[in-house]
Amino acid sequence: MAAETSVEITDQALATAADPVVRQLVTEGMASKLAAQDPTLWGPDAESEAAVRLSWTTLHDSSRPLLAEIDALRAELHSEGLDRIVLAGMGGSSLAPEVITATAGVSLVVLDTTDPGQVADALSGDLDRTVLVVSSKSGTTLETDSHRRLFEQAFSENGIDSASRIVVVTDPGSPLEETGKNAGYRKIFTADPHLGGRYSALSAFGLVPAGLAGADIATLLDDAADAFAALSADEADNPALRLGAALAAAHSQGAEKVVLTDTDSGPVGFSDWAEQLIAESTGKNGTGLLPVPVENTRASGFANAGRDATTVAVGLPEGTAQASTTGPLGGLFLLWEFTTAVAGRLLGINPFDQPDVEAAKQAARVLLDDPAGGPVSTPSLLDGAIEVHAVGDWLSPGVGTVSEALRVLLATAPDTGYLAIQAYLDRLDDASTTVLRPELSRRTGLQTTFGWGPRFLHSTGQYHKGGHQNGVFLQITGEPETDLPVPGRQYTLAALQRAQALGDGQVLAQNNRPVLRLHLTERAAGLVELVKAIQDLREAGPDQGTGKDRT
Incomplete structure (x- = not known):
């Protein structure tokens, strides 16, 4: 049985401040409305954006048809000796696959840079074994387009049919989808367009590169599905309501930084993924929560940081943990997405746009x-x-x-x-x-x-x-x-x-x-x-x- 996805508020003052906020959220039916993809939760100014950004709440179900497609493509590639996966993607298109594969202990070369030395290093790998996954929601990401062009050239210069080595993940109708079709790329996965990049961990953007690299993405969805029941319940012990309320309560008291660390608990690089989710979702209109990922707690001495927790410290300096989240990676993805959406409502901002x-x-x-x-x-x-x-x-x-x-x-x-x-x-x-x-x-x-x-x-x-x-x-x-x-x-x-x-x-x-x-x-x-x-x-x-x- 998978470990439960849960939250522990270790600071009593913070828990006390959050309690009335949690009760209000329960009364308003926040969790069930969010799970049902109600776009009115963040006010009229955010409603039109929210109406096309909430499919992430049920990706643990809607992404399941992808599993067979990814498994079939991976088997096909392996039969041809193609087992080196390079991912060209930025933001949500690279952060989630990087966490998934690092946690699973499988190899994925991630290109989210324009540094010529780092890109040259990726190009110098064994191209005879290489498949490039080009991942861009908009299909116009400048960095990713540059990587695609460089790998196409490198494949061709080495006598390799570049189209047979490129897999695309993008939104339907994007320029990248059109490019892929015209060039005859190996496979084009179109993702659900009704979600933002930072909420796309359990969509094709997270699953395709991770699955091709060999991560167990079926279990990832299973763990998210297990967590969904608790996260969608209008109950006082809902972990997303409790953590979202704690973040908002700390912010209302003047604590605008969120210190993030892990405790050797399993997820590798999770703080980097959470950093984008929190910063890009809440940092607008002159307000928000600034995530501060810090070094491993075994080295930096966080108090109260449990062995099985990905830990977040709110409102206190480095060295003291106020809250910890525990669970398998799929559940943690969904927990933090629900939490951030809840915090956005409490901060009075739209957690789904990125105006700046x-x-x-x-x-x-x-x-x-x-x-x-x-x-x-x-x-x-x-x-x-x-x-x-x-x-x-x-x-x-x-x-x-x-x-x-x-x-x-x-x-x-x-x-x-x-x-x-x-x-x-x-x-x-x-x-x-x-x-x-x-x-x-x-x-x-x-x-x-x-x-x-x-x-x-x-x-x-x-x-x-x-x-x-x-x-x-x-x-x-x-x-x-x-x-x-x-x-x-x-x-x-x-x-x-x-x-x-x-x-x-x-x-x-x-x-x-x-x-x-x-x-x-x-x-x-x-x-x-x-x-x-x-x-x-x-x-x-x-x-x-x-x-x-x-x-």
């Missing part, structure tokens, strides 16, 4: 339209292997080092603020960059997030522009050792990566948020120098980062 995501995309496109890759960005100073670029007019005159520039940036953060580190680098070769998050968090007392660019643009990027406007932003870019021209386009991957970083920086600056871009002229040496510059910062005292306004 497009701004950064448009800014990047404008830069790419310039054959030279956009305007020249002149550094404010050069410190060793690091160029310092200040976006906006917040940097004080006379600053001469990276450490000094960091101090000025951090001094602009309000007491209720946060620091977002955005690394436009190679997630494989530059993986050590993630050490910057705990280092800066400890030394500043600020809640600190870390995102790989442009991956985070499809996740926390919405919150950065639409949520609480109290963030300060550290962009890290690097000179690529190699570059890849995108076939059929007038730009390279390096130009695209640069345009995405500069474009997002421009939009943040237009929102009066300070942005510091550190460009590593030599990546390895620059990262070493950056770590040293951070170590020069004074470490936060015991009274910093511990108040409610810091969480």
Whole structure:
């Protein structure tokens, strides 16, 4: 029997604050109405969007016909010696399959980057065994289209029929579906269009790449189905009502950050998936909950974090768990989706749109339209292997080092603020960059997030522009050792990566948020120098980062 999907509120004050909210939700029939896909739950302004975004509540049933199709295709591919699955997808099209396969312990190469080194690494794999899954809800995702073009070229150059090696997952009628049909791609899966990407874990977007890679997706749906009964019940012990009410109660008390971690409980990378769900769903209209995924609790010492829980800390600093969720992966997906929809109602926002995501995309496109890759960005100073670029007019005159520039940036953060580190680098070769998050968090007392660019643009990027406007932003870019021209386009991957970083920086600056871009002229040496510059910062005292306004 599968483990029960459940929630434990370990902080009594938070549980007490949430109780009357839960009772009100039960009286209103929130859970059963959500399960029945009632679009009126979030008010008249959200009704038209909600009416075409609620199919996720029953995907554990509606996705079952996919299982036989995926199994048949996997068997067919294996009979031809094709067992290396590469996924080109962004946001919800990559985060859920990555969690599913990592948790199952099966291999999936995920391409959600424009870094030419990381893409080149994927292209250098054994193409004779490779199948590319191109996954895009809109069918126009710029990064994914670039990956598709590069793999088509690589297959052809190696004497491989590219059409036979490409599988598509997209919405019906999308440009990608048309491209796939015209090119004769191996298989086209059209997903239910009545759901958003971040709610698509149990749809074709999550199941096709994970199933082709060998994950047990049938059990995933079974576990979600088991959880649905409790999540759809108008009862006080409904875990989604309890957790959603707790999140909203904490927010009403001034706690706008949600610290997420796991406890070696099984799901691998679950916090990264939940990060997109929470940030993109709630971060709008100047409000919302900012998820802060942190390192494994075995290393960071979370109190009350049970062995079998994926843990969330709300309203308290790192080191204290206020709530934990427990259950198999399929149940956890559905629990957090229900929870986020409930929290959206309580926060008074539409949890299904993403009104501020497009701004950064448009800014990047404008830069790419310039054959030279956009305007020249002149550094404010050069410190060793690091160029310092200040976006906006917040940097004080006379600053001469990276450490000094960091101090000025951090001094602009309000007491209720946060620091977002955005690394436009190679997630494989530059993986050590993630050490910057705990280092800066400890030394500043600020809640600190870390995102790989442009991956985070499809996740926390919405919150950065639409949520609480109290963030300060550290962009890290690097000179690529190699570059890849995108076939059929007038730009390279390096130009695209640069345009995405500069474009997002421009939009943040237009929102009066300070942005510091550190460009590593030599990546390895620059990262070493950056770590040293951070170590020069004074470490936060015991009274910093511990108040409610810091969480």
